[in-house]
Structure formats: structure tokens, C-alpha cells
Amino acid sequence: xxxQNKAINDANKKKSLNPKDWEKATLEVIANQGxxxxxxxxxxxxxxxxKGSFYWHFTNRxxxxxxxxxxxxxEDNKVIRQRxxxxxxxxxxxxxxxxxxSEPLQSHLIYATLLADRQHSYxxxxxxxxxxxxxxxxxxxxxxxxYSETQARQQSxxxxxxxxxxxxxxxxxxxxxxxxxxxxxxxxxVAGQLIHPPESVSIDLTSVNAKK
Amino acid sequence: xxxQNKAINDANKKKSLNPKDWEKATLEVIANQGxxxxxxxxxxxxxxxxKGSFYWHFTNRxxxxxxxxxxxxxEDNKVIRQRxxxxxxxxxxxxxxxxxxSEPLQSHLIYATLLADRQHSYxxxxxxxxxxxxxxxxxxxxxxxxYSETQARQQSxxxxxxxxxxxxxxxxxxxxxxxxxxxxxxxxxVAGQLIHPPESVSIDLTSVNAKK
DNA sequence: AGTTTTCCATACGCTTGCGTATTGACAATC
DNA sequence: GATTGTCAATACGCAAGCGTATGGAAAACT
Numbered sequence: 001x002x003x004q005n006k007a008i009n010d011a012n013k014k015k016s017l018n019p020k021d022w023e024k025a026t027l028e029v030i031a032n033q034g035x036x037x038x039x040x041x042x043x044x045x046x047x048x049x050x051k052g053s054f055y056w057h058f059t060n061r062x063x064x065x066x067x068x069x070x071x072x073x074x075e076d077n078k079v080i081r082q083r084x085x086x087x088x089x090x091x092x093x094x095x096x097x098x099x100x101x102s103e104p105l106q107s108h109l110i111y112a113t114l115l116a117d118r119q120h121s122y123x124x125x126x127x128x129x130x131x132x133x134x135x136x137x138x139x140x141x142x143x144x145x146x147y148s149e150t151q152a153r154q155q156s157x158x159x160x161x162x163x164x165x166x167x168x169x170x171x172x173x174x175x176x177x178x179x180x181x182x183x184x185x186x187x188x189x190v191a192g193q194l195i196h197p198p199e200s201v202s203i204d205l206t207s208v209n210a211k212k
Numbered sequence: 213x214x215x216q217n218k219a220i221n222d223a224n225k226k227k228s229l230n231p232k233d234w235e236k237a238t239l240e241v242i243a244n245q246g247x248x249x250x251x252x253x254x255x256x257x258x259x260x261x262x263k264g265s266f267y268w269h270f271t272n273r274x275x276x277x278x279x280x281x282x283x284x285x286x287e288d289n290k291v292i293r294q295r296x297x298x299x300x301x302x303x304x305x306x307x308x309x310x311x312x313x314s315e316p317l318q319s320h321l322i323y324a325t326l327l328a329d330r331q332h333s334y335x336x337x338x339x340x341x342x343x344x345x346x347x348x349x350x351x352x353x354x355x356x357x358x359y360s361e362t363q364a365r366q367q368s369x370x371x372x373x374x375x376x377x378x379x380x381x382x383x384x385x386x387x388x389x390x391x392x393x394x395x396x397x398x399x400x401x402v403a404g405q406l407i408h409p410p411e412s413v414s415i416d417l418t419s420v421n422a423k424k
Numbered sequence: 425a426g427t428t429t430t431c432c433a434t435a436c437g438c439t440t441g442c443g444t445a446t447t448g449a450c451a452a453t454c
Numbered sequence: 455g456a457t458t459g460t461c462a463a464t465a466c467g468c469a470a471g472c473g474t475a476t477g478g479a480a481a482a483c484t
Contacts, residue, residue, distance in 0.1 A: 052461080056462075116329065118384065162377055165372065165374055166377075172327065172340060174336075252471075253471070261431090265432050268432070
């Protein structure tokens with residue numbers, strides 16, 4: 001019993017911290033409370049240390065956030081490459097992307113909160129880059145299906161808007177989003193609307209665009 | 213020349229301020245920098261006074277923000293009623309909504325930044341209410357077209373997600389959004405994709421939903 | 425004219441959170 | 455075993471921003 005408890009938590013698996021630990025804890029905060037909630041002393045407390053430790057690993061708060069965002073982006077890219085871009089058939093590739101987008105990953109939470117704190121230049125920078133990247137490979141998907149460049153561009157913006165919008169909806173509505181149960185149904189619904197050959201785009205445009 | 217300059221700015225049209233002035237100035241800040249950027253002394257400076265004035269009109273900072281958000285919501289509802297809900301034909305009504313959504317109104321900027329600062333309970337409250345309202349009248353539009361309740365629900369979420377997503381895209385990409393020029397084209401594109409009779413929903417679902 | 429009300433300025437206290445300085449403990453190396 | 459390097463604790467200074475206290479000026483009332 002007086003065994004010098006060796007497993008209170010996992011804080012003893014490593015005697016000392018490294019930058020990666022700080023970055024991961026930071027991403028956790030960003031995912032749930034946004035960039036502005038990243039406080040050095042708070043995160044230190046989570047890691048079981050004090051500020052003194054932090055300023056040994058990083059020069060300042062901004063340095064930490066930038067490093068964390070880089071880590072986020074790299075890992076996100078890795079997932080996209082492995083699970084989406086590896087699919088050959090463009091229809092299936094798009095479908096895979098929509099499914100991935102609906103999964104409750106921390107990565108999505110982070111993206112959603114970054115959209116919030118984009119007043120900070122270092123946030124808006126990485127945000128812009130990530131968004132451009134994603135729009136590009138979505139556009140490529142649609143071009144692979146047979147869309148013209150401009151049609152594929154517009155369709156990619158549309159599809160990506162759905163992604164971003166859905167992220168916010170789930171966070172905003174939270175409780176009364178009865179929808180939570182059948183996310184699969186919604187994904188099917190979205191896929192049915194947004195994944196189709198280029199020809200069917202012109203359906204019913206007459207009734208919509210007809211000026212009175 | 214020593215006419216006691218009567219028109220330096222419009223700060224002399226009224227000798228003293230009222231809560232409405234503070235709320236409008238606050239919404240301006242929220243639209244461009246978010247709720248967390250609302251600082252009493254800063255807004256006071258904009259209005260040409262000091263804190264002393266503020267704490268005469270409001271009890272505290274939160275009081276100001278809540279009042280400003282209420283004003284925003286009321287005015288936004290007014291616009292929706294006048295310009296959208298007044299349209300009888302559901303197709304045209306939806307189209308009008310999409311067009312309105314693409315206009316560069318301050319109201320949209322505010323909504324976008326509120327999505328950011330929803331960690332504050334008073335923000336998330338009004339945000340949730342507004343979103344639910346909007347989803348409801350969108351759903352009603354689709355039901356008027358002939359969608360079933362569940363189909364209309366999903367379609368309204370989809371449409372609203374496009375709106376929210378597009379808001380963020382424009383703010384995120386900012387400069388390199390070459391798309392800015394032909395917003396009209398994009399609105400047509402979106403309308404063509406999202407406004408159609410309920411039957412055409414089932415197009416191509418086979419190729420998309422087919423599990424391997 | 426005197427009093428009250430309205431609106432605002434100034435000065436202060438208080439909290440939060442960043443960054444620095446200094447010291448200490450433990451491990452690695454010589 | 456002494457020295458050096460690594461990581462962390464403590465204490466401090468400092469700025470931003472909220473809220474309060476108090477006083478004052480101008481307008482409105484009586």
C-alpha cells in the first residue's frame with residue numbers, strides 16, 4: 001500500500017515536458033474555447049506545472065499558438081491525404097470527404113474556433129492557407145467528375161460552405177439539434193444534393209432564375 | 213470666421229448621448245472585431261466621451277452587449293419580414309432569401325462574428341434563438357414547395373449551412389477571393405442547386421450511396 | 425434665482441494575464 | 455563526486471480593462 005503510488009495519473013510516464021505536450025494541450029483549449037482562451041498559466045496548470053516551465057520551452061504566448069496551429073495543420077493534412085486523396089474514383093472521393101467532414105474530430109472543432117479568432121494575423125494566415133488548400137482539392141474532385149473549371153470552382157465553394165456551415169450549426173444549436181441522431185441521413189442528403197454529374201446542374205434553373 | 217464652427221462633425225446634432233448611440237457603436241465594433249473587442253473606454257472614445265458617460269447609461273459591459281444584440285436581432289427580423297416573408301411564391305421567396313444573404317450587410321458580419329464569440333452565454337443564447345428562427349422559416353419555404361417535413365428540415369439545414377459557410381469564406385479568404393466579382397453568378401449557382409422541387413432530390417443517389 | 429436632474433470627466437482600486445528574474449532540484453556528464 | 459545542463463517554482467513588474475467614487479457643468483424645472 002505504501003508502494004509510492006506509481007499510477008495516480010499518467011504524469012509519471014514522463015518526468016519532464018517537451019514542446020509537443022504544450023502544443024497538444026493548447027490545441028485542446030483552442031478546440032473548446034478558442035484562441036483567446038489560451039492562457040499560459042491555465043495550460044500550465046493542466047500540465048501540472050507553472051509558468052516557469054513554459055518560458056523555458058517557448059519564447060512567448062504567440063510562439064506557442066503558432067506552433068500548435070502548425071501541428072494542427074500538419075496532422076490534418078496527413079489525415080486528408082491518407083483517407084481522402086487516396087481514393088481514385090472522384091465520386092467516392094467526394095463522398096469520403098463528406099463523411100470525414102461529419103465525423104466529430106477535434107480537427108473540425110479547431111477549424112471552427114479558428115474562424116472565430118481570425119482577428120489575430122497569425123490565425124488568419126494559417127486559416128487562409130488551409131482553406132485555399134481544401135478548396136483546391138475539392139475543385140479538383142469536381143473537375144475529375146467532368147465539371148468545367150469555373151463550375152468546379154463554384155461547386156467546391158458550395159460544398160465547402162456546407163462543411164463550414166454545418167460545423168457552426170452543430171455548435172450553435174447544441175442541445176436542441178435533434179438532428180444529432182441521424183447524421184448519416186443528413187450526410188446522404190447532402191451528398192445526394194452536391195455530388196452529381198455536371199449535366200444535372202441545370203435542372204429547374206428556369207423556374208428559379210425567371211425574373212417576373 | 214469666428215463663427216463658433218457649427219459643423220466640425222455631427223457630434224453637435226445632439227448635445228448628449230442616449231443608449232441607442234452606444235448600442236450602434238457597439239454593433240459596429242462587434243461586426244468588425246467581435247464581442248471580445250468591445251471595450252468600454254474604446255467605444256467611449258469613438259463617441260467622444262469617457263467612461264463616466266457610459267456608466268450613467270448602462271450598468272456594466274455585459275448590459276451594453278446584450279442591449280446591442282437585442283437591437284441587432286430586432287432590426288434583422290424586420291428586414292426579413294419586409295423583404296423575404298412577404299413574398300408569396302415559395303420559390304421566389306427562397307431565391308430572395310439567397311440574394312439577401314449575399315448582400316454585404318452589417319447584419320451578416322455581426323452574425324459571423326457572433327458565431328465566434330459564442331463562449332459567452334448571452335451570445336450563444338441570442339445566436340441559438342436567431343438560428344432556430346431562420347431554420348424554421350426556411351423549412352416552411354421548402355414545405356410550401358412540397359417537401360415532406362423531414363426532407364424540408366434537412367434541406368433547410370443544408371441551405372442555412374451554405375449561408376453560414378459562405379459568410380466565413382468571404383471573410384477568411386478576403387483578398388484572394390477572386391470570386392467577389394461575380395457574386396451574382398455564385399448566387400445563381402447555389403440557387404440552382406438548392407431550390408428545386410422535392411422529386412429531383414433522388415438524382416444519382418445510387419452512384420453516391422452505393423456501399424462497395 | 426435657486427434647486428434638481430441629466431450627463432460627463434477625473435481619479436482610484438482591483439483583477440487578469442503576460443513576461444522576467446532569480447533560485448532550486450534533479451539528471452547527465454566528466 | 456564535482457560540474458554542467460535541463461526543467462520547473464516563486465516572486466515581481468507591468469499593462470489593459472472593468473467598475474466605483476466623486477465632483478462639476480449645463481439644462482430643466484419651480
